Amino acid sequence: MFVGGIGLILFFYxxxxxxxxxxxxxxxxxxxxxxxxxxxxxxVIFHFRLPRVILAGFVxxxxxxxxxxxxxxxxxxxxxxxxxxxxxGAGAAIVVFMFFFQGHVSxxxxxxxxxxxxxxxxxxxxxxxLIYFISWEQGRLDPQRLLLTGIAAxxxxxxxxxxxxxxxxxxxxxxxTVWLSGSIYSANWLFVLAVIPWFLICVPVxxxxxxxxxxxxxxxxxxxxxxxxxxxxxxxxLLSSIGLISACVSVAGSISFVGLMAPHMARLxxxxxxxNIVPVCGLIGMLLVIGSDFxxxxxxxxxxxxxxxxxxxxxxxYFVYLLFKVRM
Amino acid sequence: MGVKRKLPYIILLSSPITIVSVMFxxxxxxxxxxxxxxxxxxxxxxxxxxxxHTIIMTSxxxxxxxxxxxxxxxxxxxxxxxxxxxNYLASPSIMGVSDGAAFVITLSVIFLPALTSxxxxxxxxxxxxxxxxxxxxxxSLVRNGLSPVKMAIIGTIIGTFFSSVSAALATYFQVSQTMxxxxxxxxxxxxxxxxxxxxxxxxxxxxxxLALANSVTILSLGEETAVGLGQRKGLIKALTMFSVVIMTxxxxxxxxxxxxxxxxxxxxxxFFTGTDYRWVIPCSAVIGGIFLxxxxxxxxxxxxxxxxxxxxxxxxxxxxxxxxxxxxxxxxSHR
Numbered sequence: 233m234f235v236g237g238i239g240l241i242l243f244f245y246x247x248x249x250x251x252x253x254x255x256x257x258x259x260x261x262x263x264x265x266x267x268x269x270x271x272x273x274x275x276v277i278f279h280f281r282l283p284r285v286i287l288a289g290f291v292x293x294x295x296x297x298x299x300x301x302x303x304x305x306x307x308x309x310x311x312x313x314x315x316x317x318x319x320x321g322a323g324a325a326i327v328v329f330m331f332f333f334q335g336h337v338s339x340x341x342x343x344x345x346x347x348x349x350x351x352x353x354x355x356x357x358x359x360x361x362l363i364y365f366i367s368w369e370q371g372r373l374d375p376q377r378l379l380l381t382g383i384a385a386x387x388x389x390x391x392x393x394x395x396x397x398x399x400x401x402x403x404x405x406x407x408x409t410v411w412l413s414g415s416i417y418s419a420n421w422l423f424v425l426a427v428i429p430w431f432l433i434c435v436p437v438x439x440x441x442x443x444x445x446x447x448x449x450x451x452x453x454x455x456x457x458x459x460x461x462x463x464x465x466x467x468x469x470l471l472s473s474i475g476l477i478s479a480c481v482s483v484a485g486s487i488s489f490v491g492l493m494a495p496h497m498a499r500l501x502x503x504x505x506x507x508n509i510v511p512v513c514g515l516i517g518m519l520l521v522i523g524s525d526f527x528x529x530x531x532x533x534x535x536x537x538x539x540x541x542x543x544x545x546x547x548x549x550y551f552v553y554l555l556f557k558v559r560m
Numbered sequence: 561m562g563v564k565r566k567l568p569y570i571i572l573l574s575s576p577i578t579i580v581s582v583m584f585x586x587x588x589x590x591x592x593x594x595x596x597x598x599x600x601x602x603x604x605x606x607x608x609x610x611x612x613h614t615i616i617m618t619s620x621x622x623x624x625x626x627x628x629x630x631x632x633x634x635x636x637x638x639x640x641x642x643x644x645x646x647n648y649l650a651s652p653s654i655m656g657v658s659d660g661a662a663f664v665i666t667l668s669v670i671f672l673p674a675l676t677s678x679x680x681x682x683x684x685x686x687x688x689x690x691x692x693x694x695x696x697x698x699x700s701l702v703r704n705g706l707s708p709v710k711m712a713i714i715g716t717i718i719g720t721f722f723s724s725v726s727a728a729l730a731t732y733f734q735v736s737q738t739m740x741x742x743x744x745x746x747x748x749x750x751x752x753x754x755x756x757x758x759x760x761x762x763x764x765x766x767x768x769x770l771a772l773a774n775s776v777t778i779l780s781l782g783e784e785t786a787v788g789l790g791q792r793k794g795l796i797k798a799l800t801m802f803s804v805v806i807m808t809x810x811x812x813x814x815x816x817x818x819x820x821x822x823x824x825x826x827x828x829x830x831f832f833t834g835t836d837y838r839w840v841i842p843c844s845a846v847i848g849g850i851f852l853x854x855x856x857x858x859x860x861x862x863x864x865x866x867x868x869x870x871x872x873x874x875x876x877x878x879x880x881x882x883x884x885x886x887x888x889x890x891x892x893s894h895r
Contacts (some may be wrong), residue, residue, distance in 0.1 A: 310713065366887055376709040380649070380886050383716050387819065388879030391872045399863060488720070537731045541724045548721035555702050555714065 236515040240289075243522045247285045248277060278481020284344035284419040287483060288525040288539070289518045290427050291416065292490060293435075294480040299491020300498065300510050301438055304445035305466055306378055309496065309554065313477045314488025315379065317386035321359020322352035322481040324389040327396050327408050345422045352478030360474055361387055416484050416525050416539055423483040428533055430479035434472040438510060441469055445506035487540045489547025490517050496554060522545075567832045568839040575846040579628060582853050586624040587616060589857040591865050594620070611852040618752065626750040626814055627856040627870075628849040629762060631821055631860040633807040635848020636769045636841055638822025639829065643776040643837050644800045648885065649708040650821035652808040654715040658819075659722035660691015662739075666726040670733045677754045681813040685761070688809035692801060694718055715747055747815045747856055747870050765806035772800055777837040818871050820878025821852055827885065 249255045255263075255273055262268045263277050295313060333344070339378040363385050367378040394510040397408045400430050444465045447455060455462050480487070494513040502508040524542040531537060576883060588594050594612060603845065634652055641650035664687030668675055675683070694714045699705035728886040730739040775796045778786050786793055811818070825848040826840060832847075833839040852870070855877065859868045 315713075315716075366883055377886055380709055380712055381883060383712060384879050384882040384886065387875055387882075391875035391879070395863070395868060395872050395876070398866065398868065472823070532732045535729050535731060541728050541731075543722050544724035545728060548717055548724070550713075551717050552698060555705075555710075557696070 236512070236519065239517065239519055240522075243519060243526070244289075245286060247288075247526045248281050259397055281365050283421050283424050284416055284525065285522055286424050287419040287427070288416050288522045290424070290431060291480045291484045292517035292519065292521030293514040294427070294431065294476040294517070295487060295490040295492035295521070296513040297435065297438060297510055298476045298480075299493075299517070300495045300506065300513040301445065301469050301473040301490065304506060305450055305469055307448065308381060310492065310551075311472075312488060312492035313368075313488075314475055315386070315492065316355050316360075316382035316485060317363060317384075317389060318359050318382075318474060318477050319486040319488065320386045320389035320393065320482050321362075322356035322478045323412055323486050324393045324396070325351045325355020325358070326482055327393045327412070328355075330404055331396050331400055342422065345426045348482040349426060350481040353475060353481040355389075356472075356474045356478040356481070359389060360470065399467065412485050416521075418433065419483070427479045427483055430475055434475045434479075437472045439471060439475075441465065442506040442510050444469065445510075446504075485538070485540065487521070487543055489543050489551065490520050492554075493520065493547055493550050496550075506535070568843055571832060571843045571846055578850060582850050583624040583628055586627065586853050586857050587620040589860050590620065591860070619750075622750040622755055623856070624749060624754045624853060626755055627747060627751065627853040629755075629758075630811040630815055631825075631852025632820070632845035632849040633762060633765065633811050634818065634821040634852070635825035635829070635844040636766065636813075637783045637804045637807045638848075639826040639837065639840050639844040640769055640772065640800050640804055641687050641822070643780040643840070644797060645706055645711070646780055646782070647706065647708045647711055648827070649712045649823065652804065652811075653817070653819035653822060654712050654719075655804075656691040656695040656715045656718040656722060657688045657808040658691070658695070658812045658817040659719035659726075659807070660689070661687035661809060662684075662817065663687055663722040663726045664690065666729055666735070666739055669735050669738055670729060675753065678757050681754065681757055681761075681810060684813035685806065688812060689805045691718070691722060692808075693807055696801065717873075724847075734821060741754035748867060750814065754814060758814060761806055761810045765803050765810070766845070768799060768803040769807070772796065772803065773838045773841045776800060776841075777835070780835065780837065815870070818852070818874055820882070821848055824878050824881045825851055827881075 245257070245260070249257065249260055255276060259270070259273050260277065263270075265272050283439075298313050299311070302313065302316065303309055325347055329348070363378065363381045366381045367374055369377065393412065397405055397412070400408060444460070447460060450468075452462060494516040495509060497516050498509045498512040502512050521539065521545065524546065525539045528537045528539040528542045584599065587599050588596060592612075592615060593702065594616065598612045599616055601607075602610075602616040604618060607613050637657075638651040641652070641655065642648055644650075660682045660895070664683050668680065668683050672679075695711075695718045698718065699711050699714050702710060702714070704710050726739065727736075730736045775791060778789055778791055779793070779796065783793070808822070825842050828851075829840050829844040829847050833843050852874070855873045856870050859870045859873045862868045862873065
């Protein structure tokens with residue numbers, strides 16, 4: 233936790249200071265303490281970099297926690313919001329929303345930005361329900377079937393999204409594609425504001441139920457016999473994590489693998505209690521996304537590689553490693 | 561049973577008529593309205609000054625032939641893979657074949673920009689082999705890796721990796737737009753020259769597939785049976801993969817990534833023919849060709865007057881089917 237905190241501060245500092253326009257530590261401190269105010273530095277720091285870093289942090293936090301919850305509920309170490317198709321469901325709904333409001337949409341409009349996570353939630357829930365319904369077999373959730381269905385649903389929602397986005401006007405289409413590939417490119421304070429309520433609601437709900445995730449390791453029968461209303465608890469946890477995912481997708485598009493990697497790393501570091509795993513997951517997620525976002529915008533500056541791609545390139549080898557190690 | 565036994569014959573014997581009529585329909589479809597008489601005239605007495613004739617011969621016909629050929633190749637690849645691995649989810653799009661091809665093409669666009677179309681096709685074949693090799697290699701090293709689910713996951717993930725690296729490279733070297741043309745089905749710009757180049761490869765792949773059909777039937781009965789019947793398993797598997805790589809590789813080289821054809825067509829075919837791959841493979845080719853050609857025509861009208869990428873059309877048909885397979889067959893193995 234402590235090392236992670238230091239790492240976070242370090243990443244935070246590098247992300248804020250490095251770039252095409254280099255800002256020294258002195259200048260950074262000055263800017264925060266409002267000494268020797270310089271308009272240029274203010275613009276770079278407060279207008280561009282700070283909201284972006286904060287947003288990347290939130291996205292990582294949300295996806296990391298959601299990954300821990302999904303892996304806990306499904307008892308499947310390979311579950312991830314992206315692989316399960318929940319991301320694409322949320323993405324599809326948001327693109328549909330952009331489509332119906334085309335022309336009236338701009339990333340700086342209040343109403344649009346603040347309501348986007350809600351549409352994402354609708355899509356994410358639809359995807360989750362569909363996947364849940366198809367994987368539900370004889371009163372239990374088959375983990376293998378769940379992954380397969382997720383992959384298929386992801387492909388389907390993806391195709392649907394392309395279909396809708398092709399019907400859009402050029403300008404909206406551009407916005408939709410940049411955003412779909414998983415990018416924090418267009419971060420602004422409004423986006424940060426839009427995701428905060430979701431975190432304020434969902435994270436505490438999940439944190440209060442981390443002990444449930446530990447209990448889920450036991451068999452359903454023994455859970456019921458000690459008086460746990462399993463389905464209700466699962467639904468609350470699932471709903472909260474989909475809430476987090478939708479908020480993240482609505483501001484950063486579809487980013488896979490964070491929710492997959494973070495829980496495994498967290499288990500390595502803090503053991504098996506979800507009380508510890510969940511927050512550490514959030515922290516690792518933050519580190520991953522802030523770090524990857526920095527790589528994404530610095531490697532080909534002034535152009536950008538979508539952060540989702542950087543994370544996939546890091547994530548896949550890790551996934552293959554997990555395949556060799558984890559039983560399924 | 562009597563009717564069922566005759567079905568493969570019916571499919572194969574009627575195939576010339578169905579194929580020609582589906583292709584005829586495809587030639588007529590498009591944003592420019594073309595009269596059937598013009599098509600016949602274009603074939604019988606081609607007039608190079610006649611715009612309609614030119615459109616038919618340089619754009620519509622290659623497209624119809626390409627769709628038919630690629631549908632057939634992808635479906636046969638899928639049938640071979642499903643039979644060989646006894647995995648009802650095995651299919652070219654899941655095995656990372658197309659992503660491997662796209663990856664190598666990205667590299668070549670960046671580092672060898674002066675390539676001819678023929679060289680691109682060759683590289684695409686190399687890429688398919690690499691993609692398949694990596695996915696299959698990992699799948700055979702991981703415990704239970706060849707089971708339907710694991711293989712689907714490994715293929716998808718490796719595919720993601722290849723496409724992510726390609727996308728990152730394309731951004732870095734600023735060839736994104738070229739690549740985006742490549743990845744997304746380019747069926748509307750099927751070039752007759754390229755089509756000619758690929759035909760020898762297609763013939764090799766198809767002949768190999770047909771020659772292997774009997775051995776694949778035996779493999780699909782299970783390893784013990786295959787060994788018991790004295791089959792040289794390793795050689796058969798290697799040749800099958802070779803045939804798959806050729807057939808899928810040229811499909812990707814011609815039109816980019818099209819998913820789900822190789823997955824669903826063999827299932828539809830087995831529904832008609834049963835599990836003898838001597839029937840499944842040729843009938844898959846017929847049904848796959850017709851399926852892709854019809855999907856292509858459909859793609860012209862879904863969002864008229866704009867074309868929808870054919871991959872979107874096949875996914876829209878394929879995903880519900882895929883979910884149905886998972887729901888009804890569960891996660892067990894082949895059949």
